[in-house]
Amino acid sequence: MKVAVLGAGPAGLYFAISMKRRNPAHEITVFERNKPDDTFGWGVVLSAETLDNLAANDAVSAAWIRDYFAYWDDIAVIHKGVRTVSTGHGFCGIGRKRLLLLLQRRAQDLGIELRFETEIDDPRPFMENHDLVIGADGLNSRSRAAFAEVFKPDIDVRKCKFVWLGTRQKFDDAFTFIFEETEHGWVWAHAYQFESETATFIVECSEETWANWGFGGMTQEQSIATCERIFARHLGGHSLMSNARHLRGSAWINFPRVLCERWSHKNLALLGDASASAHFSIGSGTKLALESAVALADYLHSEQGLAAAFEKYESARRTEVLRLQSAARNSLEWFEEVERYLDLDPVQFNYSLLTRSQRISHENLRLRDPEWLGGAEAWFQRRAGNTDNVRRAPMFAPFQLRDLKLANRVVVSPMAQYKAVDGCPTDWHFAHYAERAKGGAGLVYIEMTCVSPEGRITPGCTGFYAPEHEVAWKRLVDFVHAETEARICAQIGHSGAKGSTQLGWQQIDAPLKNGNWPLVSASDVAWSSENQVPKAMDRADMAKIKDQFVASAEMAARCGFDMLEIHAAHGYLLSSFITPLTNHRTDEYGGSLENRLRYPLEIFHAMRAVWPAHKPISVRISANDWMGDEGVTPAEAVEIARLLQAAGVDICDVSAGQTSSRARPVYGRMFQTPFSDRIRNETGMATMAVGNIYEPDHVNSILLAGRADLVCLARPHLADPYWTLHAAVQLGDRDVKWPDPYLNGRDQLYRLADRGGATQGLKV
Ligand SMILES: Cc1cc2nc3c(=O)[nH]c(=O)nc-3n(C[C@H](O)[C@H](O)[C@H](O)COP(=O)(O)OP(=O)(O)OC[C@H]3O[C@@H](n4cnc5c(N)ncnc54)[C@H](O)[C@@H]3O)c2cc1C
Numbered sequence: 001m002k003v004a005v006l007g008a009g010p011a012g013l014y015f016a017i018s019m020k021r022r023n024p025a026h027e028i029t030v031f032e033r034n035k036p037d038d039t040f041g042w043g044v045v046l047s048a049e050t051l052d053n054l055a056a057n058d059a060v061s062a063a064w065i066r067d068y069f070a071y072w073d074d075i076a077v078i079h080k081g082v083r084t085v086s087t088g089h090g091f092c093g094i095g096r097k098r099l100l101l102l103l104q105r106r107a108q109d110l111g112i113e114l115r116f117e118t119e120i121d122d123p124r125p126f127m128e129n130h131d132l133v134i135g136a137d138g139l140n141s142r143s144r145a146a147f148a149e150v151f152k153p154d155i156d157v158r159k160c161k162f163v164w165l166g167t168r169q170k171f172d173d174a175f176t177f178i179f180e181e182t183e184h185g186w187v188w189a190h191a192y193q194f195e196s197e198t199a200t201f202i203v204e205c206s207e208e209t210w211a212n213w214g215f216g217g218m219t220q221e222q223s224i225a226t227c228e229r230i231f232a233r234h235l236g237g238h239s240l241m242s243n244a245r246h247l248r249g250s251a252w253i254n255f256p257r258v259l260c261e262r263w264s265h266k267n268l269a270l271l272g273d274a275s276a277s278a279h280f281s282i283g284s285g286t287k288l289a290l291e292s293a294v295a296l297a298d299y300l301h302s303e304q305g306l307a308a309a310f311e312k313y314e315s316a317r318r319t320e321v322l323r324l325q326s327a328a329r330n331s332l333e334w335f336e337e338v339e340r341y342l343d344l345d346p347v348q349f350n351y352s353l354l355t356r357s358q359r360i361s362h363e364n365l366r367l368r369d370p371e372w373l374g375g376a377e378a379w380f381q382r383r384a385g386n387t388d389n390v391r392r393a394p395m396f397a398p399f400q401l402r403d404l405k406l407a408n409r410v411v412v413s414p415m416a417q418y419k420a421v422d423g424c425p426t427d428w429h430f431a432h433y434a435e436r437a438k439g440g441a442g443l444v445y446i447e448m449t450c451v452s453p454e455g456r457i458t459p460g461c462t463g464f465y466a467p468e469h470e471v472a473w474k475r476l477v478d479f480v481h482a483e484t485e486a487r488i489c490a491q492i493g494h495s496g497a498k499g500s501t502q503l504g505w506q507q508i509d510a511p512l513k514n515g516n517w518p519l520v521s522a523s524d525v526a527w528s529s530e531n532q533v534p535k536a537m538d539r540a541d542m543a544k545i546k547d548q549f550v551a552s553a554e555m556a557a558r559c560g561f562d563m564l565e566i567h568a569a570h571g572y573l574l575s576s577f578i579t580p581l582t583n584h585r586t587d588e589y590g591g592s593l594e595n596r597l598r599y600p601l602e603i604f605h606a607m608r609a610v611w612p613a614h615k616p617i618s619v620r621i622s623a624n625d626w627m628g629d630e631g632v633t634p635a636e637a638v639e640i641a642r643l644l645q646a647a648g649v650d651i652c653d654v655s656a657g658q659t660s661s662r663a664r665p666v667y668g669r670m671f672q673t674p675f676s677d678r679i680r681n682e683t684g685m686a687t688m689a690v691g692n693i694y695e696p697d698h699v700n701s702i703l704l705a706g707r708a709d710l711v712c713l714a715r716p717h718l719a720d721p722y723w724t725l726h727a728a729v730q731l732g733d734r735d736v737k738w739p740d741p742y743l744n745g746r747d748q749l750y751r752l753a754d755r756g757g758a759t760q761g762l763k764v
């Protein structure tokens with residue numbers, strides 16, 4: 001095969017080597033615009049695992065690379081003058097120039113022609129003269145641009161500015177992150193040694209700080225001198241160096257995240273950064289490029305014809321690329337928003353940094369550095385007011401809101417049971433909630449309990465509007481208080497436009513087959529074309545429903561509930577006021593955010609006035625309508641939380657979505673937690689996170705990183721009422737309280753756990 005490779009970066013060179021190794025008869029030429037040793041950048045990070053993959057492909061180049069590898073285990077974070085070090089992270093790195101020189105040598109040994117100083121403007125002439133053309137021309141690929149309509153690149157130019165520098169200062173003991181506060185804002189560095197004499201020193205800051213410093217108007221020399229001043233106390237008198245002299249301007253760039261719908265066209269395939277990029281902060285760009293090169297070479301030999309090979313290549317590599325891009329996105333977003341976290345205590349800041357990509361969890365950190373993690377856990381417990389046994393996981397830290405003291409941070413999220421009769425909770429509710437209260441969670445919610453018969457979602461929803469409701473709820477609350485350590489929260493709501501619908505396990509959100517009741521909402525916007533058009537509430541409706549909320553709060557207080565939550569999420573009545581998707585009002589309850597929150601806040605103030613002063617009130621919100629700027633965005637949710645906080649709401653329960661049948665949510669593990677994180681760290685308000693959180697590891701990571709104060713789990717508690725007790729067994733925590741009659745069962749589990757088999761069948 002006659003092959004042209006456009007670009008002699010890691011992708012292009014390694015592809016050429018991999019092809020030639022599979023069939024020495026291939027005639028391969030690599031074209032590169034730069035000179036052989038004229039590369040930008042300093043060291044790149046790889047892992048031992050990647051090197052093993054490379055060794056299986058070409059033992060010779062892998063051995064050469066291994067000879068030059070620098071290894072380090074520690075990560076140091078310098079923040080607020082404190083240097084915190086954790087270990088066990090296991091990285092290795094090599095100079096980019098060294099890597100390329102080794103690959104060039106290997107390519108030449110194998111008989112591959114390398115043509116340097118050859119600028120390629122267009123892949124098309126090559127496609128005519130070659131059987132196969134590889135576009136390995138990096139982030140700003142011309143090969144990609146030539147067929148943009150086929151590849152459909154999606155290039156997301158990210159917010160921060162960075163410059164890739166080097167230094168002779170030693171960072172050989174740890175991969176080091178340095179955060180410096182300057183007169184123009186925060187500037188930070190990612191520093192790591194890759195050769196005995198040289199370390200990479202990537203300087204990064206927000207676009208605003210960059211502009212304040214005037215970096216855009218500086219020459220490379222001026223820009224480097226400024227960075228040297230900023231980081232002077234970490235450089236030990238050494239200078240910073242650029243090897244991007246061939247680049248124009250100050251060499252600062254914004255990272256472009258590249259995604260392409262397709263990676264091949266006719267006899268051209270994109271490879272490496274040209275096809276997909278991963279932010280440098282997770283150090284995986286070179287790994288992706290090298291591993292994709294191996295895969296493509298493999299398929300070109302195992303499949304019949306280019307089309308079949310390309311198809312295999314795309315389908316096999318896309319998942320891995322998307323997985324790494326997702327971790328890279330989490331990581332780069334963390335750096336983009338780092339100013340949100342810089343006020344955290346150094347311990348929490350460090351933890352947040354280490355877990356930023358969500359690839360490293362709490363238990364991963366324990367494996368890497370149990371001592372550091374133990375110290376961080378102890379810090380968390382002490383800060384939570386626990387001085388007895390500080391060696392406990394964060395989920396077992398106490399929490400206090402007003403006079404409410406919770407034994408731990410696990411919350412049974414509100415979940416409608418659809419088993420009420422005329423709004424009255426039945427034996428089902430008693431048994432269901434009593435079981436969850438025995439299961440160890442610090443706080444148990446009852447489902448959205450409605451302020452009136454018309455305010456119910458379904459005929460099976462519970463209410464706080466008839467005397468028999470009070471009797472039934474009080475019986476439950478008394479039991480929970482008498483027999484368990486759990487506290488119990490009443491969620492109060494009105495269904496609005498989403499009312500008069502079928503039970504959860506029937507056709508959810510669809511109108512009843514018969515017996516529908518009239519609906520009200522902020523505006524006359526139906527949930528869907530199938531649902532009734534609600535009446536836009538007038539002032540009389542608003543006054544009446546406010547009184548119903550107050551009466552419900554009074555009933556909840558008489559029942560002895562420990563906490564109240566106002567349900568202002570998921571498209572129900574109060575949510576319909578908050579989101580512009582369903583609030584089209586032109587009076588003082590519509591338009592601006594302040595206006596849209598006016599009615600929910602009037603209700604809050606009225607309920608607060610009758611709810612015991614020593615007990616807290618929470619508000620659940622949908623922090624993202626998943627409708628872009630048409631609806632509530634995570635940024636607007638921060639403003640919502642600020643208004644709630646200013647009004648005196650004690651904690652924000654941060655849910656999302658269910659406000660429009662047109663919304664397209666992006667699901668995933670802990671997918672709503674970023675909204676809680678943002679609210680908590682931008683406003684200082686206490687928050688609860690919820691949504692696809694199902695492992696103790698998730699809960700602990702969220703808490704210790706400061707992404708929420710409490711963590712709600714809904715579906716896991718349907719599957720396992722004793723989720724918290726089982727989590728404790730899994731984590732080896734023996735300090736949770738089990739109900740006395742169950743102690744024999746507990747002891748058996750502990751014994752099994754000691755023998756290493758306890759969590760079988762108990763996967764929580
Ligand atoms: C600051 C920074 C730090 C990084 N750190 C790491 C790290 O620690 N670990 C890691 O794995 N990855 C890291 N990366 C990513 C890594 O550099 C890339 O993902 C990797 O180099 C991709 O290889 P590539 O061959 O696809 O592209 P490149 O390395 O960009 O190679 C493309 C080649 O094509 C040439 N070329 C481009 N256009 C033309 C043209 N028109 N004509 C001729 N030649 C052309 C270029 O000169 C270049 O040699 C980092 C990237 C940056 C920006």
Ligand SMILES: Cc1cc2nc3c(=O)[nH]c(=O)nc-3n(C[C@H](O)[C@H](O)[C@H](O)COP(=O)(O)O)c2cc1C
Nearest residue numbers: 413414415416447448690691692693713714715716
């Ligand atoms: C059966 C069921 C009923 C629910 N009922 C309510 C409810 O009454 N009030 C509420 O705010 N959320 C309700 N939710 C949403 C949950 O509280 C939670 O936000 C959601 O299920 C995501 O958490 P999870 O991934 O842990 O299940 C319900 C969820 C389920 C599965």
